[in-house]
Amino acid sequence: MYNHILSIILFTPLVGAFVLLCIPGSNKTAIRWTANFFGFLGFAVSLPLVSWFWAVKSLPGFKFMEGAPNSWIPTIGAGYYLGIDGISFLLIMLTTFLGAISILSSWSAIDNRVKEYYAWFLVLQTGMLGVFMSLDFFLFFVFWEAMLVPMYLLIGIWGGPRRVYASIKFFLYTLFGSVFMLLAIIFLYFFHHAQTGVFTFSILELYKTAPLLPAVYGPTAAVLLFLAFFVGFAIKVPMFPFHTWLPDAHVEAPTAGSVILAGVLLKMGTYGLIRFSLPLFPAVVHYPRLRLAMVTLSIIGILYGALVSLVQKDMKKLVAYSSVSHLGFCTLGIFTLNTLGLQGSVLQQINHGISTGALFLIVGILYERRHTREIAEYGGIGTVMPVYATIALIMFLSSMGLPLLNGFVGEFAILQATFLARPVWAAWAVPGVILAAAYLLWLYQRVFFGKVENPKNAALPDLTPRELATLLPLVALAFWIGLYPRPFFAILDQPSKEIVEMVEHPKTYNAAQPLKAAQVAQSAVESTPEAVR
């Protein structure tokens, strides 16, 4: 099992999807139990990885590697090639964990076409896990695109009234981004061949040639290729100004879809930036203008998302815009280009999965009872549903970064790292923390405080045991990371250092074509024309 743990984790949900197909659609109870079984199993099989990974966390490079480069379609150099480091490890655990919780949360929310719903959900799980595990660009792209379809269907079939608009918008936006990414991948693939004479999509191999780009084709080409990747990732994150698909998708998606969308799907963008944009384009991310642009977009995202959150009338839209703000912190951490910033960024991605995931569940619980997300429809819920109100308060506080809860640790690390990089950037980003308190507390006040003025709210039942079971693990995690984040920092230490090292001192080939490789010595920065620098 040890040697194939990644494959087992990857395909357990897919097996579940096939098993579901064999159950008659009319037997909803059996389908629900089976889906939950596989949701939980997907999480359970990932648990052994925790102790195994902990033991090897400080070893260099990728761990638990499976398959080999070029093993899948040798003629084009595509391989079934998996492997993880600390960053992907945490994101995988987040995926299996949130997956199980989301499936549990759908029990009563989804009542039509139940079988297809759960089957697509499990397929989605496999798609996302594959993205975090692939060490082969071809495989990566297959998973990247494959997971689009189930998400599209989840929004488009089980979504709210404007689901068709939202799902198509989601699909087109992400597809638009991936097209550019595909072009860039193919370019790198041929470039690798030109440098080494080998056709391969292996990411580890491409790491060694891609940094040569500026030296060979000049900085403009390198910047364009960087941007081709960037558009794909930035849309996924989403970074300002590519974010407008997100509020629509969130508002229309079913609760579990929103949880996974915010909790995991968005992280694929930030993951891509860390895993690909930084190591493949080490010289480009150092260009001051480009880096400034990235940081500026992040800071705009932080403040913009927060300000727009402040004035939303729909709870889900508010949480969606708050995601733009929170993810802004994550991308800001990435472009500090230092270890602390990367650690903080990944930790904050996990935190966002926990806090925002919980916030969507919280909104969903109210929506299931009242079928509206208009903030003005509520008020006084605190007296009607006290347990719910307490848990909501804890998760609101976690989302606004109150110390001793998870959000604070990540935000603090990111802002500290930003301050180290450039104090002014930190000064611009910190108001995001103030605004977070404003929009969340205001929302909390309008929903939970006051007298119950709407008679429809007077008799809402408090949390059911199942709903409690979806929320309590998230609360526990929020406290864990807030009180004892050391294991997380320890896991992220090695990969962050390695990526910073790759950005600062890229290790490139010089065996196959020593002549071309020699040019690398005059690193890209020197050859950059003034215009780009």
Added chain:
Amino acid sequence: MTNSLFQPWLVPALPLAGMAINGLFGKRFSEKLVAAIALIATGCSFLVACLQALLLVNSGSPMLEQHYGTWIQAGKFTVDFGIYLDHLSLIMMLVVTGVGFLIHIYAAAYMHHEGGYYRFFSYLNLFMFFMLVLVLANNYLLMFVGWEGVGLASYLLIGFYFLKDSAANAGKKAFITNRVGDFGFLIALFMMIQTFGSVHYGSLYFNPGLVNALPLEHSTGILTMIGLLMLVGACGKSAQIPLFVWLPDAMEGPTPVSALIHAATMVTAGVYMVARSNPIFSRAPIALLAVAVIGTLTSFFAATIGMTQMDIKRVLAYSTVSQLGYMFMAAGVAAYSAGVFHLMTHAFFKALLFLAAGSVIHGIGGEQDMRKMGGLRKYMPWTFYTMATATVAIAGIPPLAGFWSKDEILWQAWSSPYGSKIFWAVGVITAFMTSFYMFRLLFMTFFGEYRGEAAVAHAGHDAHGGHGHTPHESPWMMLGPLVVLAALSIFGGFVGAGHRFEHFLDPVIQKVEAHRSALEVEAAAAPMTEEPAAEKSTELALMATSVIVALAGLGLAWFLYIKRPELPARIAAALGGLYTLVYNKYWIDELYKAVLISPLLWISTHVLWQSVDQKIIDGSVNDLAVTARDVSGVVRQQQSGLIRSYAGWIAAGAALVVAYMVWMGTR
């Protein structure tokens, strides 16, 4: 006795346990049990604190530091969970647990029959926990944990009557204003970590080569920046200009909360922070000056507002802002111990004032407007005597506690090397106003004739309905704490006589002069030794001045509110616009709303959301989609399904190819 009783971590842990028990199970408990749990938790916490204090003082060592493991470790940067006990945190700890315990007793009776009794006490214990974390932390990041935590507890407790919109709004306002201050605190932390690589007091201030190694900064340097940023944080928490607006609104919370959080403990956190950071501030004269100026201005402006307010709790709220200003003034002239001394005495008499005010409100059925009080002396004598004691104490009339600490501050404002006659003069005028508005409060409330509607049931202003009968004295459980606090307000000041308090804090306050060259120190010390007599007489003269202004304030209040009670209204009318301006708190709230909040919301709604998001970004994307559809609509015409149309296109294509070949051939 086992060793574990001496563990300092028990001091914050006990209230936390009380909070957890009441929070999780309190709903099923009787009110008595809830109160008992909360009281035992805080009472034991106070006892352990006393033991710790005795141990530390008797041990003769300047401080005790305990580590309980690492909280954050990222690269080389680590932050501990740890407790740092020196004479400063010791005083804070005793004030917090002692006054906190008394207020818990009072609250057990005051909150009787309020809904959410268990909720109230678990929040109150939560507050105690965070406040103790704030003062006992061994590093700034852990202080920040307490700092945010007390803000949260305050939010929950102000919003305790969350059915009332005004209370919920006030809670939110308090939290957000504090967060604005936290902006400064956070950046100060970042700067500290970047410069010194540590946030632990021990290594920052006692390791040679960190803060100690830096010289006095005559222009802006790193320490000045850190100091100024910390000041921003302190202004938020301690309600100084320009972030004071939240504190008066916070009075929407239950009165014991006002006494504990918004008078005695939480709001003094800023003063504690400045005193704790004295090695930084003493090396940064510009930051220090900023502290003094803000403190002096705040004390003055808040006092003017206090003179006009009619709501008994609002008068006390502005009085608190004003007294906090005094503490800042003291810290700002590098007289940190004077500031902490006033912090302590103020905790006694201001807690007493609030609790007595609560007793009044409780006794007359929830009324807070002083115009509807009067003559209460004969209905509630204990409340009257204790409140009168506190009033004399805050007015600065000897030999009560407030006299000693306020006099110390004024003397330092005059004589400290960082002081100035201007600070002193403003301080004296403020002392006069303080005395005036406090006696005004006392006279309006307890003297004259009762002006309330005795027999009419009030619909509870303090959510305190159902007491609609003639004014009555409060139960002993409420009066007991009043009496103890009155005793402290009388005798609490003597510890400061003869600069004893100052010397107690000597181990905490670094003498920065020591870093100047030895020659300079001698030169500075020489004249001091020559004229101790002259100095003594100046000190006495200043003392006499402050006593005289305090008595003058008393006299004026007596004249206006007892002798000629019709005069105040006429004076107010004569002052016209000025009075309206002050009565409406200089319209600061309205100004913030008009200049900051409304534009921000408007821009967010109309520009960012509805224009940028929906029109520009989404609009252009949608336009693109529409264009694509139109273009494909045109191109689609080609694929009409008509054989003749296809034949025509084939013919045209063929003609084109032939023409091309012919043209190529003829070249």
